[in-house]
Each structure stands twice: as structure tokens, then as C-alpha cells.
Amino acid sequence: MRLGVLDVGSNSAQLQIVEATAGAPPLPLHALKAATGLAESIDASQCLDGNGIERVCDAVTQSLEAARHYEVDQIYLFVTAAIRDAANREEVLDRVAAECGLRPQFLTGLQEARLTYFAVHRWYGWCAGRLLDIDIGGTTMEITLGRDAAPELAVSLPLGAGRLTRTFFDTDPPPSKQVKELRRYVRSSLRETADRLLWEGKPQRVVGTSKTFKQLARLAGAPPQRKDRLCDEHCRARIFTVWSHGWRQ
Numbered sequence: 001m002r003l004g005v006l007d008v009g010s011n012s013a014q015l016q017i018v019e020a021t022a023g024a025p026p027l028p029l030h031a032l033k034a035a036t037g038l039a040e041s042i043d044a045s046q047c048l049d050g051n052g053i054e055r056v057c058d059a060v061t062q063s064l065e066a067a068r069h070y071e072v073d074q075i076y077l078f079v080t081a082a083i084r085d086a087a088n089r090e091e092v093l094d095r096v097a098a099e100c101g102l103r104p105q106f107l108t109g110l111q112e113a114r115l116t117y118f119a120v121h122r123w124y125g126w127c128a129g130r131l132l133d134i135d136i137g138g139t140t141m142e143i144t145l146g147r148d149a150a151p152e153l154a155v156s157l158p159l160g161a162g163r164l165t166r167t168f169f170d171t172d173p174p175p176s177k178q179v180k181e182l183r184r185y186v187r188s189s190l191r192e193t194a195d196r197l198l199w200e201g202k203p204q205r206v207v208g209t210s211k212t213f214k215q216l217a218r219l220a221g222a223p224p225q226r227k228d229r230l231c232d233e234h235c236r237a238r239i240f241t242v243w244s245h246g247w248r249q
Contacts, residue, residue, distance in 0.1 A: 002019055002074075003075070006064075006067075008083065011138050015066060015067065016030075017030040036082075039163075039166060040052075041053075042082070047086060048083065060077065060096055077103075080107060081139035084107070108156075110154055113155065113156050114150070117131070117133050117144035117151040130204050131144075131205050131206075132207070133145075134206075136160065137160045139162060140156050145197065155193055164182060
């Protein structure tokens, strides 16, 4: 069965197409990324403006055309925090449904956290021990901890890189005062979760997922053309999980 998952996020819409067979890992066939740039399209009332909605529709249309070209049997279309938390979310979803013929579903922050943990756990396997995963997106940050297929701790916090940048910085580079204010806010927001993690003890493996960590790795000296196998497996595991849990259109 040929499956596609289209994830519409704050920075881009990403389509992954795979061949899925019961009892076997999903095999990747095609990937497509279309820019959405929703961060700059959220106004003071927390609504997504017309330009942002148009970019979402264009990205979805482009992705669905690719899905038809590859003769996808089933496609899952969902949006994450940038649209899920928008004050005019229903208007955005209705517009996509009207223009593209498919109405997106949306994941809660907790579902995002659990899916990402599941993908990481599948990649490292049962012998990995206790895993701590941190995923920083454009709007939210997910933190998960666990040893088994389901995490023992899963939280989603409004600490996405784009959201914090828009909220605390008004120049580039930002003045030191704004950086200090941001640090105080992040530490305060993380205090309860950090205390829980310290109480749980040191994990056997710590994993950073998401484009933010890939960019930090590049800044820290990782080769620019390095193939990120975890990212690929992360995407395939998310597809498998969506399929197996029956989140269908």
C-alpha cells in the first residue's frame, strides 16, 4: 500500500510518501518540502492572515499533486501548532478543504510529543534503555522520557524557536537585555519539567530531533552534507504510527 503523510508546520509543509506493508518497515519513495513561513503571518490577534492561508493552500495543492503523480492510495494531512493554535483555525481548515478537497486534521501537543518519542524509540530499539528526546519546532517544544514504546513523561511547551523570536526580539541581533529576558522566561517555563527530569535520574540516551537541532549541529561543526539517518527514520516512524493508529481522512 502506498501511503503519504503531509505535515503542515510553521516553516514548511513536508510530504513523505512510502510503500507500507504489514510487518515490514515503511520504505521511502519520495519527499517534498514546500515553504509556508507562517511565523510572520500571525497577527496581534493570533490569527493567520490571508497571505499565510494562501501559502498553506499552495503548499497543500503542490503536495497533493505529487501524491497523485506517485499514485498514493491513502494520504494523511495534518497541521501542527502554528495552525492548531491560531484564533481562526477553523477558517484556515475550511479554506484548505474548499480549495484542495481535503480537510486537515490537527495533532495536539501531547500527540506530537508521543509520536516523536515513538519514532526515536523505534530507531534505537529496545536495548536503548531510558530515552530523553527534545524536539524544538517553530511554535512548540516537546520533551519526552521513557524506556518502553510509550513515554513515561510527555510535555509540550510554547517554547518554539519562531514563537520566542517573535515574542522577545525586535532587532537582529537582539540587545543583551532582550536575550536575558528570554533566558529568564525559558528557565521559568522549564522549571517544573526540569525538576521532574532531575528526579527521574540521568537517561541512558539523550536525542535532539527537529530542524532546529540540525541547524545547531551545523553551527557546531557537523559536515554540511551529512546524511541524517535519524531524521529519515523519524519521518518513516511517524508515518507508520499515523497509519497504525488509524488517523485517517
